[in-house]
Every structure is written in C-alpha cells, then in structure tokens.
Amino acid sequence: MEILENTFSKISSVVKSQLYPFIKLRDLSLLSYTFENFFGHVIKENNIKVLGHHFSNRQIEGLTLIDSRDRISLSYEKENPVVRQNFTKCHELGHYLLSHKGSVFTELKANQTSPEEVEANYFSACLLMPDIVLLSKIYYQKSSFQEVANSLQVSYEALNIRLIDLLTYLTGESKESVIQTVHRYQSRDNRKILESFAKVHDSIVSEYNSYDPRxxxxxxxxxxxxxxxxxxxxxxxxxxxxxxxxxxxxxxxxxxxxxxxxxxxxxxxxxxxxxxxxxxxxxxxxxx
Ligand SMILES: [Zn+2]
Structure with missing residues (x-):
C-alpha cells in the first residue's frame, strides 16, 4: 500500500511539473482541457510517430518502439473505443516521458502488473484527468460524473479509478468510504464528493500555483x-x-x-x- 502511494505521488508530480507550466504558458482553459494539446506538443517536439494498428484478435492494445537510432513510434489498437485509444496513447507516452528502460513496450489485453506498467497507467490517468481540472469541473462547475468523463474523453471506469486514487491519497479517508463517495457521484448525488473536494481544494490549488514555467x-x-x-x-x-x-x-x-x-x-x-x-x-x- 505504501509503495503504491509513493508511486502515485511520484508519477503525479512528474505529470504536474510538466503539464501545469505548459497550461499556464499557453493560457489554456481548465474547463475545456483535454490531454490533446500537451500530447501533441510532446509528439511534435520529439518527432514521435503515432500510428493506429489493428490485429485481428485485438490482443495488443498498444506498442511503443524505440529503434537503434532513438526514433520513437507509438501505436494503439484503432478498433478500440476512442476512450480506450486515448488511455493507451497517454500510457505509451508515459513510458517515454518516465524514461522507462527498454526499446519495446507492449500492452496486452490481460492486466499487467509490473511496476513500469503501473506507473504508465498512473501517468496516463493523471494526464487525461489532472487534479486541477477535476477540481474545476467537479467543484466549481458542478459537472456530473458523466459530463466530466465525456468532456475529458475517458471511460467511466477510468474516471472512477482516478477519483478513488486521488481522493484516497489526498483526503486520507479509507478507500471504502471514498469508493462510496465516488459511487454516489456516479449515481448523480454529488453532495459527498463536493465535501471531499472542499477538504482538498487548498492543497490542489496551492500545488497548481507552485508550478510556474521556468x-x-x-x-x-x-x-x-x-x-x-x-x-x-x-x-x-x-x-x-x-x-x-x-x-x-x-x-x-x-x-x-x-x-x-x-x-x-x-x-x-x-x-x-x-x-x-x-x-x-x-x-x-x-x-x-
Ligand atoms: Zn505499458
């Protein structure tokens, strides 16, 4: 549990330290945020090729390849739903930006639990659904669970996991009670989740303010x-x-x-x- 919490805060800081200055420099709106601006920027800066692939059994969700001349390409299963493609793209970008060792990363449909896969999944979730954006949409804009998921182009499952991870980490409440809170929110009762965000509001905002562009x-x-x-x-x-x-x-x-x-x-x-x-x-x- 403690190891996972460390991973969570480490990965979440890596994302914020790059993403928050990026958002501020460009004056991007938090309410209309999607991962695409940042993703597109990193792809372009690093000459990364992004490709769709298709294998008949759809066993391979995503692939990152780094060749001997350090050229990078990442690909995603193009027959998957768009929300799944987005998650895969950000997961693959995570392997790259977290400097994971290796030249081939393959996402199989079966759950992968190696530390690097867990990290890449956290990375993806943090980039698709940044703390400050969740706060803006849920706490200030009072958007519903469904609206938040749709606007961020993520699956309900991904938003569910992300909110549970984030609120468990920030509020220090038991995971069971956070799961209840998120479940109620998904059933269109946002009273508890607003209370939770009220508790962690200051720390999310002060963290956002601390990451200025160099x-x-x-x-x-x-x-x-x-x-x-x-x-x-x-x-x-x-x-x-x-x-x-x-x-x-x-x-x-x-x-x-x-x-x-x-x-x-x-x-x-x-x-x-x-x-x-x-x-x-x-x-x-x-x-x-
Ligand atoms: Zn992976």
Whole structure:
C-alpha cells in the first residue's frame, strides 16, 4: 500500500511539473482541457510517430518502439473505443516521458502488473484527468460524473479509478468510504464528493500555483510565437548570467542603452537579423 502511494505521488508530480507550466504558458482553459494539446506538443517536439494498428484478435492494445537510432513510434489498437485509444496513447507516452528502460513496450489485453506498467497507467490517468481540472469541473462547475468523463474523453471506469486514487491519497479517508463517495457521484448525488473536494481544494490549488514555467521555458515559448522578447516579459533577461544561458546559434541576446535606460532583449536569429532586433528595441525605447 505504501509503495503504491509513493508511486502515485511520484508519477503525479512528474505529470504536474510538466503539464501545469505548459497550461499556464499557453493560457489554456481548465474547463475545456483535454490531454490533446500537451500530447501533441510532446509528439511534435520529439518527432514521435503515432500510428493506429489493428490485429485481428485485438490482443495488443498498444506498442511503443524505440529503434537503434532513438526514433520513437507509438501505436494503439484503432478498433478500440476512442476512450480506450486515448488511455493507451497517454500510457505509451508515459513510458517515454518516465524514461522507462527498454526499446519495446507492449500492452496486452490481460492486466499487467509490473511496476513500469503501473506507473504508465498512473501517468496516463493523471494526464487525461489532472487534479486541477477535476477540481474545476467537479467543484466549481458542478459537472456530473458523466459530463466530466465525456468532456475529458475517458471511460467511466477510468474516471472512477482516478477519483478513488486521488481522493484516497489526498483526503486520507479509507478507500471504502471514498469508493462510496465516488459511487454516489456516479449515481448523480454529488453532495459527498463536493465535501471531499472542499477538504482538498487548498492543497490542489496551492500545488497548481507552485508550478510556474521556468524563465527559460517562458522565453523559448514566447520566441516561438513572436521572434522578439524584452525584459518586460521575461525580467531575467536583464541578468548577464541568464542571457548567457539562453544565447545560442538560434537565439541572440543584447541590450539597447540610451540616457541611462536599458532594454534587454532576445530574438530568434532564424527570423530576425541582429540589426532588425536592435531596431525593434530602439523603437520600443522611443515609443515607451
Ligand atoms: Zn505499458
């Protein structure tokens, strides 16, 4: 039991530390969250191929393959219901982001209980149904169990397990009583689950607030959006050490000085020349 709780909190932290800054940087709405934004981003950044497969007996739910040149592909059984496909996709992504050792991961229909499979399942559940999103939908929006499952594109079974795991872990109540609470919620009586979320509300919110994007991530995201960023948006640009860290073949940093005022800036070298970036900083100086 204790080992499982440790696994749960470890995996849940891995997901939150990547997902929460991702949501904040892009200003994504918590109420219309689905796993797809984050999933699509990781796939693209890492050149991962995502494929549907079909085996006549549907014994293989999912597969991750990493070849000798570190090219990764993951696949899912395309005849499965969409909610099952989603769970498999996030499970496979879990093997990758949790750096599980190996080059082939195969999900068989029969339950798998190795530690890595348990971890990948937790990972998938946390990515499909993040704490802060469940809080927003269940506690603030007062959505029904069925609405939550449908909007997050997960099965009732997956939502059921996720709520039991999360509330048992956070409230410290016995699993039996949490199972009752979730069961009532599924039968359209949300009184008990609202009480439970009221208890854990503060810890979910303060955790969400604690995972801010790192300045480096913020800069890199902003540069991908608009090629030129000043220390008004990323204040760390005024620090020499930070500028040194982020300067590279594709990112330039410099400062425009005039009459005791400095504008520190960074630019995307693939889109702007040094002179164009300098001119932009100068324009900002004269316009401000
Ligand atoms: Zn697996």
């Amino acid at each position: 300045p480096v991530e913020k800069l890199s995201y902003l540069l991908s959006q608009k090629d030129f960023v000043t220390d008004k948006e990323v204040s760390e640009l005024s620090q020499t050490k930070f500028r040194r860290t982020v300067s590279s073949a594709s990112v330039g940093t410099w400062a425009y000085y005039d009459k005791g005022i400095a504008i520190f800036y960074a630019w995307n070298k693939e889109k702007l020349t040094e002179g164009q970036a300098y001119q932009k900083a100068k324009d900002i100086y004269y316009l401000s």
